[in-house]
Amino acid sequence: MCVCSVAMYVLTAVMVTVVQSALPPGPGPFGNSILPQPVQGAQRGASLQGWKAGKICDVSAEPYLAKNGSNATAQLQQAIDDCGDLDSGGTVLIPSGLVLQTASLFLRSNLTFRVESGSTLIGTTLTADAPMVYTRRNCLMVTAHAGILNGGRCVRLKDPLVGWDDCAEWTKLTNVVLEGGGTIDANGEHWYAKGADNFRPCMLDLLWIDGLTIRDLSIRRPGYWTVHPTFSNNVRVTNNSIITTGPNTDGCDPDSTWNVYIADNTFSTGDDCIAIKAGRDWSGRMVNISTQNVLAERNVYLYHSATMDPEFSPPSRPHMTHIRGGQTHHVSCCKGVSIGSETSGWVRNVTIRDSRVQFMPLLDVTAQDTLEWTAP
Numbered sequence: 001m002c003v004c005s006v007a008m009y010v011l012t013a014v015m016v017t018v019v020q021s022a023l024p025p026g027p028g029p030f031g032n033s034i035l036p037q038p039v040q041g042a043q044r045g046a047s048l049q050g051w052k053a054g055k056i057c058d059v060s061a062e063p064y065l066a067k068n069g070s071n072a073t074a075q076l077q078q079a080i081d082d083c084g085d086l087d088s089g090g091t092v093l094i095p096s097g098l099v100l101q102t103a104s105l106f107l108r109s110n111l112t113f114r115v116e117s118g119s120t121l122i123g124t125t126l127t128a129d130a131p132m133v134y135t136r137r138n139c140l141m142v143t144a145h146a147g148i149l150n151g152g153r154c155v156r157l158k159d160p161l162v163g164w165d166d167c168a169e170w171t172k173l174t175n176v177v178l179e180g181g182g183t184i185d186a187n188g189e190h191w192y193a194k195g196a197d198n199f200r201p202c203m204l205d206l207l208w209i210d211g212l213t214i215r216d217l218s219i220r221r222p223g224y225w226t227v228h229p230t231f232s233n234n235v236r237v238t239n240n241s242i243i244t245t246g247p248n249t250d251g252c253d254p255d256s257t258w259n260v261y262i263a264d265n266t267f268s269t270g271d272d273c274i275a276i277k278a279g280r281d282w283s284g285r286m287v288n289i290s291t292q293n294v295l296a297e298r299n300v301y302l303y304h305s306a307t308m309d310p311e312f313s314p315p316s317r318p319h320m321t322h323i324r325g326g327q328t329h330h331v332s333c334c335k336g337v338s339i340g341s342e343t344s345g346w347v348r349n350v351t352i353r354d355s356r357v358q359f360m361p362l363l364d365v366t367a368q369d370t371l372e373w374t375a376p
Contacts, residue, residue, distance in 0.1 A: 025346035026278070026288035028258040029231040030210045037295040037351075038261040041236025044089055044112050045177040045213030051112040054089030057082050060098060071124060072100040084108020089175070094119045094182065103129030104146040104201070106153060109173045113149065115217065117181030123148045123221075125190045130201045130223075134167055136230050136255060138198040139280030139342035141165045141287065145201040145223075148186050149178065151232070152208025164286035170231075172208040183218040191223030192246045200224035200248075207231050215239050226269070227252040231289060235260045244269045253277055256289035256345050263295070268302040272338040276347055284344025292348045300356045301336035 044050045057079035059066040064079055066072035083090025089110040096118035103124050115121050130145035134154035137144040154167035186203040203222035209232045219226060219242045226242055229235045235257055242251045249270035254260045255277040267273035278291040336357050339347055
């Protein structure tokens with residue numbers, strides 16, 4: 001099912017419940033509490049000045065001394081380790097004016113990761129700088145490349161392995177904020193040359209976080225999905241500019257995640273702008289964690305060439321249509337919001353409203369059994 005609109009605000013909300021009759025809905029990753037929308041996200045993000053609370057780890061200062069233009073992976077990870085997991089909280093600060101290269105970084109709890117306006121964090125191009133980790137990729141539990149920023153990690157595998165979720169012990173994070181007004185650029189084009197496989201790194205691969213805020217950032221050039229909150233809860237993604245061009249570079253993919261608020265973002269992506277998921281096939285059913293209570297509002301969804309040329313007319317493609325001026329035009333794979341087809345753990349209670357859409361369908365839903373939706 002597609003609900004299509006172009007260059008306008010859709011004033012009626014669409015509420016969607018994907019119903020799969022074979023199994024009951026899976027539970028939430030951190031319990032089954034439905035939070036009122038819009039959800040708050042991380043407590044450290046409740047105030048715009050929240051980053052000032054607790055310890056400040058300025059990576060340009062002692063003891064880190066990250067230099068402009070350098071590979072600062074070691075300094076950044078040390079700052080995360082120094083300022084993370086503190087009861088009082090902490091902030092890793094990349095001050096304005098710095099451009100730093102980095103390999104994969106692994107976040108900690110009670111942490112603000114602040115890339116200030118005028119600064120850029122850019123990924124390296126060495127494959128070894130994105131180590132192989134056990135994660136969820138393409139909605140399956142596999143070993144794949146780590147992202148540029150990562151959440152919970154698998155620290156112990158099962159013995160023997162079972163094939164659908166082989167992790168015996170995960171680290172789990174709480175109260176994480178990514179913010180600051182600057183740019184995070186994964187520099188991901190080199191992954192496309194390696195082939196369109198599903199082991200490429202998700203850019204922000206944020207597993208097992210309870211209380212997550214991502215706001216006010218320019219997010220660019222992932223190697224695969226861009227913002228990927230997975231097995232997470234109380235997630236707030238607001239006021240970001242997310243621009244991608246490569247294959248499978250979805251903008252934001254809540255995956256087996258509860259209580260999600262996505263608002264006031266601008267998306268121009270090489271695939272779906274928002275793709276709501278809950279595991280895939282047998283692996284998704286066995287993991288059995290659903291996605292529930294998602295509100296997406298006031299987002300702008302642009303066909304990925306439309307940001308450069310507002311009058312761009314998309315090329316003819318045989319497999320997707322949109323409506324413009326009473327005529328039907330074929331466009332590429334991209335949708336504003338896609339639900340499924342990876343919904344094995346169930347997707348329930350999704351509301352999309354006040355959306356501005358250009359040159360693509362607003363909503364596409366794929367369900368294995370039935371779809372119930374209303375326009376309240």
